[in-house]
Amino acid sequence: MIPTHAKQVFQGIIFSVWQWEQQMFDGTTKTFEKLKRPDTVNVLPVVGDKLLILKLKQPHHQAVLALPGGRCEEGEDFLATAQRELLEETGYEAEKYALWRSFQPEEKIEWTIHTYIGHNATQAQSMAADNGERIEPLLLTFEEFLLLTDDPNFRHPDIAHVLLRARFDKSKRDELHTLIFGRK
């Protein structure tokens, strides 16, 4: 997305800013600007016949509903991020991680969100919240999970779109149920 001849003009804590000259259709050139940020990884943990999501509260922010997850660290692969974030945020470990979706939310940001399904998740240690936010785990049925599409505080628009389709289209719903829980 960002061409190899682009120059980095700023490095922040999360974001870096890149600029480059690009030739247009009429032969003129124009300076373009895009950002990079570390990829993020989310996990949908399957706990028996329930799905684990989190209610997150940061200071001065409204509570949001989100999957466990976070940013990839330097040199860390996506699966390792999935395992680390799930354990850190919930104390759970999954038996098997299957990549479900990879989604690039913004045209102007080089950033992919990877979402795994964490099959057969069980609690390995107690929850140790980091200092930054209060985390409350919620165990939802499949039907309750689908209804997150109606909740404005649900943080994952690409997943909300998949859930909405599943709510209204039985074949998509059955497909998603099998993907998450396996064949009956």
Place this chain on the structure above:
Amino acid sequence: MIPTHAKQVFQGIIFSVWQWEQQMFDGTTKTFEKLKRPDTVNVLPVVGDKLLILKLKQPHHQAVLALPGGRCEEGEDFLATAQRELLEETGYEAEKYALWRSFQPEEKIEWTIHTYIGHNATQAQSMAADNGERIEPLLLTFEEFLLLTDDPNFRHPDIAHVLLRARFDKSKRDELHTLIFGRK
């Protein structure tokens, strides 16, 4: 979203970067980082019983399907942006602009996308594309517009979500049809 005591640490062409110290629940402080970019405004022009959308092609990018629209200029109000961008990109003018949706796509970016419905749009001048991209206008029926939810090149995820709901829920579809075309 970005607190008033935040410091600007970078100003780019589109994006600016802001940082600030924040006290956490456990009393420690942490440096936070967010971005600002100018708000953007889109217009859904209603041309008789059709809807006007654009096929946009920039050098080195795949063509995308998008509503006419663009960034607010310094000091420009949203309605003025809607009128200017519609005229610049399509040559059309609408008789009445009604704000349809305001959407904040990213938690870490202070940025709102405002979408207007441009009622009774007519061609006032010929299309004068800017040098940066090739623009092809498409006139869609309401049914074709709803099917944009299946097109991965459709650029507006928040609107795709509304369209998907309308496809599967007749009362939402009737509501949207009335909002766009008025009462039968």
